[in-house]
Amino acid sequence: MEKYYQQEVECATPEIMRGIQNEKLLKQVKHVWDNVPYYRKKMEEKGVTPDDIHSIDDLHKLPFLSKKDLRDAYPYGLLGKPLKDCVRIHSTSGTTGKRVVAFYTQHDIDLWEDCCARAIMAAGGTDEDVCQVSYGYGLFTGGAGLDGGSHKVGCLTVPTSSGNTDRQIMFIRDLQASIICCTPSYAAYLGERMKEMGLGPDDIPLKAGIFGAEAWSEEMRQDIQKTMGIKAYDIYGLTELSGPGVSFECSEQNGMHVNEDHFIPEIIDPDTEEILPVGSEGELVFTALDKEAFPMIRYRTRDICSLSREKCSCGRTLIKMAKPKGRSDDMLIIRGVNVFPSQIETVLLNLGYAANYQIIVGRVNNTDTLDVHVEMTPEMFTDNLGEINRRQKELVDSLKSMLGIKANVKLVAPKTIARSEGKAVRVIDNRKI
């Protein structure tokens, strides 16, 4: 029996959802026009006023916001509420440039936590569950978001934050944690450690994991599910839009339901900015409908994916987005070819390697080089050098056919690629361009 946190919106008819969105959008556009001079100027430049917006069909008239706007307006330029009404900030890791600092009123935090609560219940969570939050707590949104959601569902919340893996495992076992929330790479690491400790899926009380904040492949999901004996659910979000919970997976595990009553998704052609029909692949754009302190309208996420309106067996009518192929920030252009780390991961896991790898990009004589370092695993090791060479060649060939360019593969000793407790460092780009 499927349980919902807010069934009336999660399973609303298209007419009801449209009604909610229309009402909120009009209010939000007025709020931004009145309170965010930076965005008002953008609207004026485009010749749009709130009077031109009558329904969500007019969304396309509004200007986009990009990461560049966030940097230009840093730190207070996009603030929609006086600081005295704001109660918290969160911030991005700043790996792709200047940090993004997002502001929240209590109302914003409430809505965000509702979104996370929906995700936890979609993963089978109820007030009977013990939910361990192993995302980092602090500036990063992962810990705070899932912590809040877990409280709203009524789970017994175990706020371990990230790190201290053996203690994480001790809490999971001693408190019989049934749900764990963390990054997928940390989940894989936890699973690896549990295996080392001799714990099989039957010794691990967890039944579900909610994993997000970085791109991960379907093969990695299968691996984690098998090692820990759980169902692994994807969750998506961005600090700019509040954090995790913008969209979440249900038991179907084939796409994430977007919390459409708070975030309207659009897919655009990243080059022409033209809106693409549902089902096409392109850049994901979100309009946050009711965020007060940091109201993002038509924010370009740089994530590449597609949307689907297909009926879902879980009963939710919320539109689904496919797992992003990768943030366009993660995309590497090597010898003119677009390469996503997730493609490399897929090949590795398909051939039986573990998800412990690092991609090193360099430049020699004005030509890009691509090196993939992969840790040897007990399963892949054999005394037969010829066999290892054969497998290595197989890996090189598979990468070539997946990526279209040749990668050098180096097998490295176990545990030599640094494990991350938060987002994994998958790519080292040594090119000085």
Next chain:
Amino acid sequence: MAIKQISVFLENSPGKLDEMTKILADAGITLRALSLAETKDFGIVRIIVDNVIETATILKEHAYISSMTPVVAVMVPDIAGGLNKVLAALTSASVNLEYMYSALAGGKGGNAYMILRVEDIKKAEKALRSAGFRLVEKFPD
């Protein structure tokens, strides 16, 4: 009569073999034989020790990846043509030799030991025995 060889994955970079043998030395493990097979990036170190289980456990604790492979250790007279007689015995029994190396420990009375990795261990053992060779399980101290 086959003995177990431990094969260890090592990166091909300075100090890696040193690191590994230091760990074994600290644990008081005596190496009876050792051989290296290398590629540009990595190598496989093959070792023969007295206490296979203990050694494998120590290596695992230090995050090394290893596997065990059955090999034959044969005593060979340390004279010209000694090794050739071993190989001749294998050839006449049509046993394919994958690789071999000599043990660090010399035998008493002018004997050496060779470690042989063959496709068909049973066949190899039979061929060597009937040619009068002694197969060993333990190496003299």
